[in-house]
Amino acid sequence: MVDYEVMVGNKACAVACKLARVNVAAAFPITPQTSITEYLSELYASGEMPGFEFVNCEGELPAQVIVNNAALVGARAFTCTAGPGLQYMHHPMASTAGGRCPLVMAVVHRGIKSMQPDHSDLMSQQWTGWIHLYVENAQEILDTIIMGYKIGEDARVRLPVAVGYDGYVLSYTAEPVEIPPQEMVDKFLPPYKPPRSLIYDDPEASIGRGGGFRSGDPNYAWMMHNEGALNAEEVIKEVFAEWAKLTGRKYGTGMVEEYKTEGADVVITAMGTVAGSAAAAIDKLWKDGKKVGLVKIRSFLPFPRADFQRIAKNVQAIGVFDRSLQPGMGGPSYREIKNTLYDSNVHPVVAGFVGGLSGKEVTVKNFVDLGEKTLEYAKAKKADAHPIWV
Amino acid sequence: MIEIRLHGRGGQGAVTASRIIAAAAFEDGLYSQAIPMYGTERRGAPLTAYVRIDNVRVRERELVHTPDYSICFDEFISMNQTIANSMKPGGIVLANSKFKPEELPLAGDIKIACVDATGIAIKHLGRPITNTAILGAFCKLCPEVSLKGVEKAIYKYFPGRVGDMNVAAARASYEQVTDLITAKNKEPPKQVEEIVSGGYGALKDVSGWRVFEPVIDEEKCIGCKTCWIYCPEAALEWTANNKPAMISRACKGCGVCANECPVKAIEMVRVQVKK
Amino acid sequence: MSERMTRAQVPLEEGIIFPGSTCQGCGAAMAARLTFKVMGPNVIRHGIPCCPDQSSKSPSTGSVFEGAGPSLTGTSRALKALGRTDIKAVGFFGDGGVYDISFGGLMAAAQRNENALVICKDNEAYMNTGGQHSGGTPKYAETTTDQVGPNSRGNKFHKIRAAFAFAALGVPYIATASVAFPEDLMAKVKYAKDIEGFRVILIQTPCPVGWRFDPAKTIEVARSAVQSGMWPLYEIENGSTFKLNYKPKELKPITEYLKPQARFRHMTETEINEMQTYTNQRWEEVLRADEAKRLTF
Incomplete structure (x- = not known):
């Protein structure tokens, strides 16, 4: 029996935790993530989740350490945060990924210079070694949190997964969400069984403490970590295909979701909620006879290299929209796409747009302009200097 | 370029000695570099330090892997082949030992000299801290580093009366160091007992x-x-x-x-x- | 409260894998050896950056420096969620961790009464990195960041009395211990390990390198700390019930403790007198609490 409910993004996130049978959740409230912690508290109070521990802890950094250790013990763990909270969490995030602890964290985007959303919070965590997924709507939050466990826990990956979604416009916006049946999720996502856990039923077994000064090649752990992150692409595609079969909900390849790219002269890209407005702009552009497609980047880390090398073959220009900017360096997805195409034998014009920073609204009109500009750049075979402000 | 490896024990002052050699070379108009073993130092645990000397600024930033000189501050470690391993051909091993150089069980394409640095240190400093006591002997073996330079450098690290005592120890070792002999056995023994040094976790043998x-x-x-x-x-x-x-x-x-x-x-x- | 243990009751078996990588005469190594003699199986040991002490025969994990309280929380909650409450979460941390960088997290874990045992090996500075000032450093002690010179007399602040901070949170069990009183230390670990809730044992572990004394004198120094009232041995239950475990008829002068340690060498008579008065006042407090059998301050 399929159940529907009109709910806000943060509730969809909490419902996903319940469906994934999370054992330990730890979080510190921060706007616009706060209501996830309230929903988790409600779930705990309801007694509907046996074997669930919810820790109201004293900050984001402790929250990350708590879920890290819970995962080391063998529990399925969850945490959630936003903007500055994510930055406070930075230090132990590297331990969680370095310790190869697959857990899921919801990052409810809040800019690092403002209360309002942009992607600068999660973008600034690239070096911690997590898998980064970006989602567009409440349904996608629910689906991706559940799938996040399956991706992260896969033996080929064994990495924590961050699911990013924009604050306010998604976290506090209510829309109908389909709640998959528990039995179906249970079948899709079996209980977490780590290959190594701190529970040793042999009391003589001893594992060393963390930290360096060990023999062997110090690069080795990094090599393995890198391999896990790259393997995630294959696993993401498999898991999304399986979920699509079960639910009928398809999110492109899982790495990217294309919209009207077939027969398009140029494509534009977007991540997160703004991809919805971008899609509306695409409809308008086609109606006016302008062949502009949309590529929604769902996985930023690992980056959909193969997808972009394929897409680049059929278009004259790519208009990249970034909702974050590293001052002096540029927009992250713009840089990644250019980097990716260097290894390809086709080199369409790549234009780097930046906008929506610190919660600045990005409208359908903005994307229409962006599409038209990209068409102009294709004709001129040259784009304006990056960043092109939106 | 001259590369030097120092063998000592946490608390014996091998790291200070490496800096004194580097400072002495600089006093003598050369460039130098003193490198402690990266990681943690534990009192009593065997450790190594390294020095490079050159007439241009040293740009290499790696540990010394094939030294020209190996200096050992500790009488016990002096009996271990580790101090004579991976030397440049004809490299010089200076060991703190009461024994004659031919009595040390060290092998390889090396030359060996000994000095009783512990005895000298006890006489001049009242304590078996051998780092400065062995440096005088080193100047005698290494033409690039002068005793005068070492003395100047010692005063930089130990001003005043303590410096006088350390300089006296260095002078004594300059006088007392044995002649160099060539090691009889060219091939080191197959089974070499590893010197266990510091770090974290349980150790095999201390x-x-x-x-x-x-x-x-x-x-x-x-x-x-x-x-x-x-x-x-x-x-x-x-x-x-x-x-x-x-x-x-x-x-x-x-x-x-x-x-x-x-x-x-x-x-x-x-x-x-x-x- | 813990039950008295005799030397004959001390188990012959060791809970550590030795030799370890500590300096000669390391007090923290002694504390680890004694602790894990009585800890028993089914323990998950937690560490944060600190000096090495002794590896124990239990699974162990290391967390970030500020992660002492949260890492124990994560483990004990996961054990509860997975129905494995037979396994104990034990933390073995240094004074810098417990009193400085992890203090807030431990306070929060204590306030939540997480099911965890925290053992602090207190060597009164960051000895792993060469002896820098920590919240555990006593007043006037010279450390590498409290150097003595015309403008400085060493550490300016009194050592944190962390036991009373934890007591304010009403945790089930707090004790102080010393490596010079091994039976008392082991009795406390044995008692604390099976209590449910947050437990803390603070062990003073002299450091010959950082405190600058002959490594053969580690126990002598630890003993004089207790006998002079500088490190009283006591237990506090539920934030109130109090028991002083070692009550000499007369305290030894603190100079017996200070003299062998070069870190106090620069202290003037006035400074020593000030510390003596401070120590006496603190001792009076614990004596009064012992008489009343509850915390009276």
Whole structure:
């Protein structure tokens, strides 16, 4: 029996935790993530989740350490945060990924210079070694949190997964969400069984403490970590295909979701909620006879290299929209796409747009302009200097 | 470029010695670089440090892998082939030892000289801290570093009266160092006992850390287990006849057992360096 | 409260894998050896950056420096969620961790009464990195960041009395212990390990390198700290019930404790007198609490 409910993004996130049978959740409230912690508290109070521990802890950094250790013990763990909270969490995030602890964290985007959303919070965590997924709507939050466990826990990956979604416009916006049946999720996502856990039923077994000064090649752990992150692409595609079969909900390849790219002269890209407005702009552009497609980047880390090398073959220009900017360096997805195409034998014009920073609204009109500009750049075979402000 | 490797023990001043050599070379108009072994230093644990000397600014930033000189500050470690390994052909090993150079069990395409730095240090400093005591001998073997330069450098690290004492020790070792001999055995023995150094976690064997070791007088021992319970390493085994026995691989020679024994049945005896 | 233990009751078996990588005469190594003699199986050991002490025969994990309280929380909650409450979460941390960088996290874990045992080996500075000032450093002690010179007399602040901070949170069990009193230390660990809730044992572990004394004198120094009232041995239950475990008829002067340690060498008579008065006042407090059998301050 399929159940529907009109709910806000943060509730969809909490419902996903319940469906994934999370054992330990730890979080510190921060706007616009706060209501996830309230929903988790409600779930705990309801007694509907046996074997669930919810820790109201004293900050984001402790929250990350708590879920890290819970995962080391063998529990399925969850945490959630936003903007500055994510930055406070930075230090132990590297331990969680370095310790190869697959857990899921919801990052409810809040800019690092403002209360309002942009992607600068999660973008600034690239070096911690997590898998980064970006989602567009409440349904996608629910689906991706559940799938996040399956991706992260896969033996080929064994990495924590961050699911990013924009604050306010998604976290506090209510829309109908389909709640998959528990039995179906249970079948899709079996209980977490780590290959190594701190529970040793042999009391003589001893594992060393963390930290360096060990023999062997110090690069080795990094090599393995890198391999896990790259393997995630294959696993993401498999898991999304399986979920699509079960639910009928398809999110492109899982790495990217294309919209009207077939027969398009140029494509534009977007991540997160703004991809919805971008899609509306695409409809308008086609109606006016302008062949502009949309590529929604769902996985930023690992980056959909193969997808972009394929897409680049059929278009004259790519208009990249970034909702974050590293001052002096540029927009992250713009840089990644250019980097990716260097290894390809086709080199369409790549234009780097930046906008929506610190919660600045990005409208359908903005994307229409962006599409038209990209068409102009294709004709001129040259784009304006990056960043092109939106 | 001249590359030097120093072997010592945490607390003996090998790292300071490496800096004194580097400063001395600079006093003599050369460029230099003193590198401690990266990581943690534990009192008593064997360690290494390195020095490079050149007439241009040293740009290499790696450990010294094939030294021209190997200097050993510790009498016990001087008996270990480790100090003579991976030298440049014809490299020079300067060992702190009472023995003649031909009596040291060191092999390879190397030359060996000895100086009784411990004896010199006890005479001039009153303590067996051998770092400055061996540096005078080193100047004699290494033409690029002068005794005058070393003296100047020593005063930089130990001003005043302490400097005078250390300089006296360096001068004595300059006088007393033996002539260089060529090692008889060119091939090092296959089984080389590794020197266990510091770090984290459990170690296999720390017998090399010991300079003094407990000798138990079973006649005097009253079987009270005081020594046993206070040993930080569990290095005293409680035997069936109700007496303690040292576990050689685990004792670091701290002397807590002897200090705590209520009947003074334990004596800390200096470990004899055997040929 | 813990039950008295005799030397004959001390188990012969070791809970550590030795030798370890500590300096000669390391007090923390002694504390680890004694602790794990009585800890028993089914323990998950937690560490944060600190000096090495002794590896124990239990699974162990290391967390970030500020992660002492949260890492124990994560483990104990996961054990509860997975129905494995037979396994104990034990933390073995240094004074810098417990009193400085992890203090807030431990306070929060204590306030939540997480099911965890925290053991602090207190060597009164960051000895792993060469002896820098920590919240555990006593007043006037010289450390590498409290150097003595015309403008400085060493550490300016009194050592934190963390036991009373934890007591304010009403945790089930707090104790102080010393490596010079091994039976008392082991009795406390044995008692604390099976209590449910947050437990803390603070062990003073002299450091010959950082405190600058002969490594053979580690126990002598630790003993004089207790006998002079500088490190009283006591237990506090549920934030109130109090028991002083070692009550000499007369305290030894603190100079017996200070003299062998070069870190106090620069202290003037006035400074020593000030510390003596401070120590006496603190001792009076614990004596009064012991008489009343509850915390009276």
